[in-house]
């Protein structure tokens with residue numbers, strides 16, 4: 248009671264994660280010690296060992312990194328894999344053409360021979376996760392200099408990894424946790440023959456499009472299916488017709504039982520990156536500079552792409568994947584700013600920091616170690632601000648122009664030619680360039696890029712003070728009277744980079760001199776050289792200093808707020824987050840239910856809006872209203888929300904019930920809750936998932952691919 252009173256008086260209740268989870272992305276190996284009791288109180292009937300076990304098969308053996316940035320899960324003993332439609336989007340798009348438009352019509356392999364191979368795509372299983380902090384930090388003390396620290400750590404990590412994988416087929420990586428206060432090694436097994444099995448049409452998988460992205464209520468079946476293949480020995484093997492479907496150590500059974508609000512949910516996957524423990528200065532920078540700048544620059548690109556994509560089916564396909572990526576970030580940052588404001592994130596940080604400093608001042612040892620840390624932060628962030636701003640105009644501005652980005656990719660080749668590098672290296676670089684041309688031009692529409700160049704350069708020149716301009720801007724100012732569209736037109740007319748024929752011709756007989764004379768190459772060089780000479784070094788030095796301060800501040804928080812259990816920020820390693828199915832109330836007078844149904848699809852469709860088009864067959868199915876074993880009280884659940892703390896990278900993660908069965912597929916978060924990467928708030932943050940029963944219903948009734956369901960283990 249005394250303690251509760253103390254906490255109430257000091258306002259420290261706010262510091263605690265909710266008594267029952269919600270917040271937290273937990274390391275699977277620590278569940279037993281930190282979370283199992285809480286999870287079981289919330290309705291989990293498994294043990295921590297069922298979720299992660301080194302010796303026995305466990306849920307972790309069904310969870311994979313899909314490609315470079317998503318999660319996937321194995322759902323049959325024949326290697327069938329489920330992930331999001333937006334995660335498989337690149338593959339679906341790559342197999343699409345105007346004749347076979349799988350983005351628009353969907354795709355279902357009728358048997359294994361029709362599954363599409365995907366060079367470059369891989370899935371990665373986690374073999375084990377090991378705390379290697381002691382070995383990595385061996386010999387390091389508070390007195391060790393930062394540069395020594397860096398080299399000692401690198402050396403230790405190399406040795407540990409080498410020992411771990413020696414004589415195995417595995418890979419291993421060691422990642423810092425808690426900003427370098429702890430280190431974990433992740434041993435992995437990567438399969439590189441992953442074939443596309445099926446995907447619904449975008450009008451179902453991406454129903455609601457950009458309008459609904461990051462928003463609840465939601466009605467899209469954001470899923471696609473792949474199959475993992477292995478060599479005849481069940482080991483990873485290069486793509487080959489001799490490969491066979493993988494026999495996984497575990498595949499997730501699927502529950503089609505009715506669900507209720509407050510049911511326990513667990514999301515298992517690879518959240519990408521969060522920043523929960525940074526100081527107010529960092530939040531201020533994100534809210535007031537980074538996010539708004541990115542939004543502004545992406546808005547410009549999207550305005551051109553969206554318009555042109557609607558005009559032509561070909562361009563629509565070419566830019567589908569790029570546009571999705573750009574608009575996804577664009578909208579997320581908008582929601583993030585709103586959520587940060589709504590939850591008064593800055594004010595919360597200030598209160599937290601005041602309490603931190605109060606405790607620090609009361610303890611002479613802490614005061615000695617941490618007494619100035621917030622002032623140091625303030626100084627560093629003040630120095631970072633103008634550099635960060637310039638950096639954004641390079642990364643989101645200049646490199647947002649596809650041709651400039653492509654020109655940047657030629658720098659290595661030019662350097663090799665100028666250095667008269669050995670023939671082998673040069674040949675390799677040239678053939679890499681040649682190979683890249685197919686992909687680049689398949690999805691390139693020069694008029695879009697030209698207009699974007701004009702717009703981005705115009706904003707670059709307006710927003711960045713003239714004293715910080717790269718040299719070429721002065722030329723644009725004098726020669727083109729500042730008319731960036733006229734400049735872009737002239738550059739595009741002359742450049743080989745935007746002209747497939749000219750590009751191929753030059754690569755048949757490459758010349759550094761010719762490349763360097765290209766106007767777009769020159770634009771790129773001028774901007775990036777200026778960045779290198781005036782921003783980059785200072786920026787990196789500051790980041791290194793900040794990383795050191797982050798490490799100290801993280802440790803300080805853990806010491807000073809001893810009563811709190813800190814989960815490590817996300818770093819694209821395997822994590823468990825648990826919560827429950829629950830609605831929420833984001834605004835005055837708005838109370839969201841925890842699930843949506845087919846009716847919602849039809850109602851949205853009635854608005855006639857472009858993003859709510861649906862295939863006729865779905866309408867007919869709805870009219871029939873026969874949901875069979877997938878229905879619940881006469882309705883078909885389409886999506887649901889729950890209080891799992893997820894992030895980007897959790898796209899495609901399984902939502903698992905208290906018995907370890909798959910009940911949904913995580914794909915998004917709610918609008919005001921996208922700030923959960925910086926300031927998780929239990930009342931506003933919800934993850935959005937497709938109900939697994941809607942996925943099965945579509946496979947069964949819409950795609951007539953019931954044979955796939957026969958492979959799965961359904962629990963009724």
Ligand code: ASP
Pocket residue numbers: 575893894895896897898914915916
């Ligand atoms: N839809 C999100 C993404 O694009 C998933 C999330 O961040 O919750 O990554």
